[in-house]
Amino acid sequence: SQKIEQNSEALNIQEGKTATLTCNYTNYSPAYLQWYRQDPGRGPVFLLLIRENEKEKRKERLKVTFDTTLKQSLFHITASQPADSATYLCALDMSNDMRFGAGTRLTVKP
Amino acid sequence: GAVVSQHPSWVICKSGTSVKIECRSLDFQATTMFWYRQFPKQSLMLMATSNEGSKATYEQGVEKDKFLINHASLTLSTLTVTSAHPEDSSFYICSASVPSGGLYNEQFFGPGTRLTVL
Numbered sequence: 001s002q003k004i005e006q007n008s009e010a011l012n013i014q015e016g017k018t019a020t021l022t023c024n025y026t027n028y029s030p031a032y033l034q035w036y037r038q039d040p041g042r043g044p045v046f047l048l049l050i051r052e053n054e055k056e057k058r059k060e061r062l063k064v065t066f067d068t069t070l071k072q073s074l075f076h077i078t079a080s081q082p083a084d085s086a087t088y089l090c091a092l093d094m095s096n097d098m099r100f101g102a103g104t105r106l107t108v109k110p
Numbered sequence: 111g112a113v114v115s116q117h118p119s120w121v122i123c124k125s126g127t128s129v130k131i132e133c134r135s136l137d138f139q140a141t142t143m144f145w146y147r148q149f150p151k152q153s154l155m156l157m158a159t160s161n162e163g164s165k166a167t168y169e170q171g172v173e174k175d176k177f178l179i180n181h182a183s184l185t186l187s188t189l190t191v192t193s194a195h196p197e198d199s200s201f202y203i204c205s206a207s208v209p210s211g212g213l214y215n216e217q218f219f220g221p222g223t224r225l226t227v228l
Contacts, residue, residue, distance in 0.1 A: 008144060009151070036219075043203045043219035053215070057208075097144060098217065103155040 002028040004092060006101040013080055014109055021075040021104045023090030028075055030092040033073050038087045038103065047088075048075075080108045112138045114206050116220035123194055124228055131141075131189045131223045133204030139184035140206030144179075144217070160187050169209040194227040 007022035023033070023092040032051045036044035050057045050073065057064045063076040077084050089096040113136040123129050133143060142161050146154040158174075160166040160181035168174045178190040187206075191198055203222040 041201070041222065041224065042118075043205075043222045045219070046217070097156055097159055099156065102151075102152040 001093070002026065002050075002099065004014070004090065004099060004101040006088075006090060006104045008104055010105045010107070012107045012109060015080060015082060017080055017110070019077040019080050019084070019106055021088050021090075021106070023073040023075065023101055025071050025092055028092065028094070030094070031069065032093050033064075034091045034093075034098065035062075035064055035073075035075050036089045036100075038089055040087075044089055062107060071101075077106075080106075082108045082110050084108050112136075112206070112208065112216075112218045114140075114204065114205055114218045114220040116202075116223050118223060118224075119140045119221060120224040122226045122228065124201040125195055126193055128177060128190055128192045129225060131191075131202055131204075131225075133187045133189070133206070135185045135218070138206070138208055140187075140205050141184070143181055143185070143187040143206040144205045144207065145179060145189050146205070148222075149205060151159055154203060157189075162189045191225065194225070196227045199225055 003026045005024045013019050034049045035047045038044045046062045050064045062080045065074045085107050087105045089103045090101045091098040115134045117132045123131050145157045145159050156169050157172045158168045160167045160179045162184050166179035181187040201222050205217045205219045207217050221227045
């Protein structure tokens, strides 16, 4: 069965540093992968989508990579700020719906 | 971007009662809506997929007679938790899908509904 794993449940970093979150998957070849931000008690908010034929995608301070050989996506937040503290979810397309990883709770300390 | 609303945002009910949660797409018509459940510190788990005017498709392990889904229009889907029990307490999130004209259908998520069953 398909499996989606996000490297750690929680990640703490200092303000200004780069946060790197990992999403690994098995037994599937998604056409695209998405990253979402979720704040406590709220629904997920879409951040970035990367297609299988794209190696890297950027949006402001965010960068996503997609390695279909390693079956891995990396999500980077550069110059992190306390306001970036949230849970970040990766999601893989499964034909007509999406499956989510468990998320990584990022805390950026001032 | 498109906006999806949910109502209520939270609800507390007694065991054995039924609770209805509404999911609306406010400024677009959603061909497909999805219902997810999320337990604390866990990821979103897809419960069912509903297409307007047809029966919902439930994920394995989700009881369709307990979680009734009605997608009566292109802007409204409802989830009714029937005979709720404390183990049904969770965060329920809906999303609405719109064809983007490309490879994927973009999904927009509602803010979620916190259900607590006493």
